[in-house]
């Protein structure tokens with residue numbers, strides 16, 4: 001923690017209620033302070049820290065009453081200690097300062113303790129107690145319900161990751177849990193499953209049970225469908241099984257995967273799993289986006305390791321990893337484990353389509369050459385980390401720059417076609433075994449857009465393919 005003392009404009013200081021431990025300003029106290037200031041009394045400097053996301057502004061850590069008094073007396077500048085808290089919780093720091101001259105009331109102490117715990121559930125009751133001026137046991141009582149909910153939330157995350165076969169060292173790292181705490185949570189998993197199963201056996205629906213226990217639907221499906229074979233699982237999920245190599249689905253099944261740019265229909269992933277994997281196989285999804293692959297793996301009883309550059313706390317099973325070409329031209333493999341996947345489902349951004357929806361470091365921001373170079377490196381890398389029997393299911397579409405261009409006038413410049421991907425895949429040692437048409441639904445286009453395209457003879461793209469490959473040679 002570092003600090004410096006200087007004069008700063010009163011107008012640059014804000015009272016941020018998020019880190020203010022008291023219920024409000026005591027105006028009688030401000031009145032007394034104002035009189036002291038007018039009499040020429042010098043107070044200790046107030047304490048502030050730079051306000052996050054507000055350049056040039058400071059938020060109060062200590063001295064709200066002095067600051068209010070300075071304002072009422074018309075002062076422009078005030079002596080302030082500018083603190084850099086370096087990770088110390090500002091709410092607790094402010095609370096500790098506040099109890100110096102006057103204890104927090106019961107309400108204020110409870111409220112501050114709960115807010116501090118909600119901000120950071122790793123804080124101990126003793127740490128919170130020291131800051132709010134209460135005994136550890138009292139803080140235990142203040143935060144008991146939050147702690148129970150937090151433990152339950154942790155149980156649910158662990159249940160999901162464990163069921164998907166994420167190794168314990170990665171669960172610990174992802175959830176910031178010590179191995180001993182993880183073992184404690186893991187020991188509760190059978191009980192967790194049995195209370196959910198008991199509700200299912202009483203006839204409650206999957207979504208009712210999910211809602212009651214705070215689980216996700218796919219997690220409850222994973223229990224509800226346990227022991228059934230794939231075809232029965234399809235039936236229970238209400239999906240017709242496609243028998244031929246054209247898989248078209250009008251809608252994304254909203255029970256699986258999140259609303260996500262470039263979201264793939266859950267039924268499409270389910271069909272890949274049905275034809276190209278077996279129960280309990282390990283599925284790898286290097287760019288898992290809204291999580292449809294792990295969700296379907298839960299429903300169909302497969303294990304799944306999923307990665308994406310976007311770190312989403314509500315999706316702990318998707319581990320954050322950004323694939324980039326390193327100086328030696330190879331992206332790094334995200335895990336040290338020697339275990340190899342049975343099936344890799346790779347659904348990258350289709351060149352720069354939906355680039356606005358992804359992070360600026362996404363591969364959708366690359367030039368055409370860089371994008372192809374990246375894919376070549378990734379296909380090489382996944383082959384190096386695959387078993388002889390591992391299948392790769394690569395999902396992509398023709399990318400033509402047809403905006404405002406009649407079909408007969410397209411130059412083909414800048415286009416990336418499915419053949420280009422097939423060439424790279426062949427070069428990197430992958431042999432195509434199947435190519436399945438899985439067109440995107442055209443229903444989302446408005447009649448106005450369709451009519452304008454037809455008028456100009458523009459030929460749009462709804463084609464999408466699942467290319468399934470095995471290793472050549």
Ligand SMILES: C[S@@+](CC[C@H](N)C(=O)[O-])C[C@H]1O[C@@H](n2cnc3c(N)ncnc32)[C@H](O)[C@@H]1O
Pocket residue numbers: 257258260261262263264265286287288289290291292307308309310321322323324347348349350358359361362363364
């Ligand atoms: C087409 S989306 C995947 C959608 C997913 N299958 C679904 O249905 O929700 C492509 C994903 O690739 C991720 N991505 C793009 N560049 C990446 C990179 N360099 N490393 C890791 N993830 C990346 C994006 O964040 C995005 O979620």
